[in-house]
Amino acid sequence: MASTDTTPKTDDLAGLEAGLDALDTVQIRRTPVREVLVKKVFPPVVAVVLVLGVWQLLVSLKVTDEYKLPAPSAVWDSLTTMWLEGTLLDVLWTSVSRALFGFLLALVIGTPLGLIVSRVKFVRAAIGPILAGLQSLPSVAWVAPAVLWLGLNDSMMYAVILLGAVPSIANGLVAGVDQVPPLFLRAGQTLGATGLKGAWHIVMPAALPGYLAGLKQGWAFSWRSLMAAEIIASSPDLGLGLGQLLENGRNNIDMAGIFLAIILILIVGIAIDLLIFSPLERAVLRRRGLLAKG
Amino acid sequence: MATTATLAKAEDRAAVTHAARIEHVSKSFGGPAGGQLVLDDISLDVAPGEFVTLLGASGCGKSTLLNLVAGLDRPSAGSIETPGGRPALMFQEHALFPWLTAGKNIELALRLRGVPKAGRREEAERLLELVRLGGSYGKRVHELSGGMRQRVALARALAQDSDLLLMDEPFAALDAITRDVLHDELTRIWRETKLSVLFVTHNVREAVRLAERVVLLSSRPGRIAHEWTIDIPQPRRIEDSAVAELSLEITEHLRGEIRRHGQH
Numbered sequence A: 001m002a003s004t005d006t007t008p009k010t011d012d013l014a015g016l017e018a019g020l021d022a023l024d025t026v027q028i029r030r031t032p033v034r035e036v037l038v039k040k041v042f043p044p045v046v047a048v049v050l051v052l053g054v055w056q057l058l059v060s061l062k063v064t065d066e067y068k069l070p071a072p073s074a075v076w077d078s079l080t081t082m083w084l085e086g087t088l089l090d091v092l093w094t095s096v097s098r099a100l101f102g103f104l105l106a107l108v109i110g111t112p113l114g115l116i117v118s119r120v121k122f123v124r125a126a127i128g129p130i131l132a133g134l135q136s137l138p139s140v141a142w143v144a145p146a147v148l149w150l151g152l153n154d155s156m157m158y159a160v161i162l163l164g165a166v167p168s169i170a171n172g173l174v175a176g177v178d179q180v181p182p183l184f185l186r187a188g189q190t191l192g193a194t195g196l197k198g199a200w201h202i203v204m205p206a207a208l209p210g211y212l213a214g215l216k217q218g219w220a221f222s223w224r225s226l227m228a229a230e231i232i233a234s235s236p237d238l239g240l241g242l243g244q245l246l247e248n249g250r251n252n253i254d255m256a257g258i259f260l261a262i263i264l265i266l267i268v269g270i271a272i273d274l275l276i277f278s279p280l281e282r283a284v285l286r287r288r289g290l291l292a293k294g
Numbered sequence B: 001m002a003t004t005a006t007l008a009k010a011e012d013r014a015a016v017t018h019a020a021r022i023e024h025v026s027k028s029f030g031g032p033a034g035g036q037l038v039l040d041d042i043s044l045d046v047a048p049g050e051f052v053t054l055l056g057a058s059g060c061g062k063s064t065l066l067n068l069v070a071g072l073d074r075p076s077a078g079s080i081e082t083p084g085g086r087p088a089l090m091f092q093e094h095a096l097f098p099w100l101t102a103g104k105n106i107e108l109a110l111r112l113r114g115v116p117k118a119g120r121r122e123e124a125e126r127l128l129e130l131v132r133l134g135g136s137y138g139k140r141v142h143e144l145s146g147g148m149r150q151r152v153a154l155a156r157a158l159a160q161d162s163d164l165l166l167m168d169e170p171f172a173a174l175d176a177i178t179r180d181v182l183h184d185e186l187t188r189i190w191r192e193t194k195l196s197v198l199f200v201t202h203n204v205r206e207a208v209r210l211a212e213r214v215v216l217l218s219s220r221p222g223r224i225a226h227e228w229t230i231d232i233p234q235p236r237r238i239e240d241s242a243v244a245e246l247s248l249e250i251t252e253h254l255r256g257e258i259r260r261h262g263q264h
C-alpha cells in the first residue's frame, strides 16, 4: 500500500515542474545586426560586384563590338539621363502600378477561386488540373488574343496579368489547404470548429503558408506577364513602361538602353519580393517556429 | 463563468448516472460487407467523476473507440451517449495550433464554446495557472517543451468545460520524468475538477497509476477482456509496491491476450 510519506507535496511538484520547464525550454535568440550583415547582405553584394567586374573586363578586352556589349558606364549614363529628364520615375511607376493593380485584381479573383476548388469536389475535378496546367503556359501566349479581344489598352494588360497570376494564387491556396494536417482538423472538430467556423478558425490560418507561397509566385507571374505584354503590345496610347523602354531600345539599336531596361525590370521584380512578400512569409513562418535557424 | 451555471451543471452531473455510456458498439473499416472488424460489441459506462483507463496492445482499437466517443466517427453498430455534451479530447500529439500563442489556443476553445470576449483572457489565464503555466500566455507553441505543450493542450481541453475528458495516450511521447510529473498533475486536476476521464494507454503502470478502474481490451477484434477496480489511495506513485503488484497481474493478462494471436 502506498504510504503517505512517499506522496509528493504539492509545492515539491510545482518546483520540480518549474525546473523541468526551465531545463527543457527552447531558447529563442534574435540574430544580431552584425551577423545579418555578414551572412545575408555581404554575399549578394560580392556577387553583384563580381558580375560588374567581369562585365567591365569583357568590355575592356573588347571581346565584341561596343553596340553589342555596352560598358557599365554607358548604362549608368542612360540611367542618369533618364533621371535628369525626369522620365525614370514615370516609367517605373507606369509599370509598377500596372503590375501591382493587376496583382491585387488577381488576388481578389484567385483567392475565392482557390477556396472553391479546394472545398468543392466537383469543381476540383472539373478545373483543378486545368488550373495547375495553366501555370506552365507562358503568359506571352495570352498577349495575342488579349490584343484582339480588348484592343491596345490597359484592360488588355490586366487581362494578361490575370491569366498569368490567378492560377498561381489559386493553386497556392489549394496546396495550402491540402497540406493542413488532419490532426488540426480533428482537434478543431472536438473544439466545435466545424463547417464555416472550421474554415475560418482552422483551415484558413493553417493554409496561410501555402497561400503566401502562392502569392509570391503570383507576383512573379504578374510582373513577367506584364513585361511580355508591354514588350509585344506597344502603342503611343499605352504610356511608357519598362517593357516599352526595352522595345524602344531595340528599335533604336540602343544597347545601353536595353541593358538598363533589363536591369530595371530585374530590380523591380526582386525589390517587390524582398520588400513585401519575403518579409511577410518569414514573419508567418517564424511565428510558427517553421523557420530553420542557420 | 457564472456561479449559477456551475451549480446547475453540478446538479446535472448528479442527476445522470453516467458521463459516457457505450452500448454494444462495433466498428469495422472498409466496405459494409467483409470489412475489417476492429471493435466487437463493446459495452462500457464511465460514471460521473470516474477515472477509467482503457488498456490494450497497439492496434487493438483504443483510438478508434475514443474517436467514436468523441463523435469524430460513427459506430457500425450500437450506441454511444455522452449526456454532458461534446467531450473534450486530448491526443498523443499536442495538436496545439502553431499560429496562435498558448493563451490564444485556450481562448479559441473558449470562443468556440460561446464564452463572451470580455471573460476569455481571464479564464485562459486561470486555466494556464491550473496547469502551472502562469507566465506562458504569450508563448508560441514552438517555444514550449514537450511537457509544457501537453499541459497547454490539457488546459485547452479543460476550456471546453465538458464533463468528460478523453485522453489518447497523451503522455506516450514524453520522457519518464516529465511523464511522472504530469501523472501527478493530472491526478490533482482530476480531483479538483471532478471530471470524468477516459484515458487510453498501452502502458500498464500508467494505467494503474492513474485509474480507479482499468479496462483491458483484447486485440483483433477489440473486446473487453477484463476489468480491475483499483482502490489504492491517490495520489499514488508509479513506484509504489501496490501499483507494481497489480501491474504485474494485469501485464500477465495482457500477455495472455497477445499470445492467443501467435497460436493461429
Ligand SMILES: Nc1ncnc2c1ncn2[C@@H]1O[C@H](COP(=O)(O)OP(=O)(O)O)[C@@H](O)[C@H]1O
Pocket (backbone or CB within 6 Å): B029, B030, B038, B056, B057, B058, B059, B060, B061, B062, B063, B064, B065
Ligand atoms: N480509418 C481507418 N481505416 C481503416 N482501418 C483503420 C482506420 N483507423 C484504424 N484502423 C485500423 O483499426 C485498428 C485499430 O486502430 P487504432 O484504434 O488506431 O489502435 P490503437 O489506438 O489501439 O493503437 C488498426 O488495425 C488500424 O489499422
Ligand SMILES: [Mg+2]
Pocket (backbone or CB within 6 Å): B062, B063, B064, B168, B169
Ligand atoms: Mg492509438
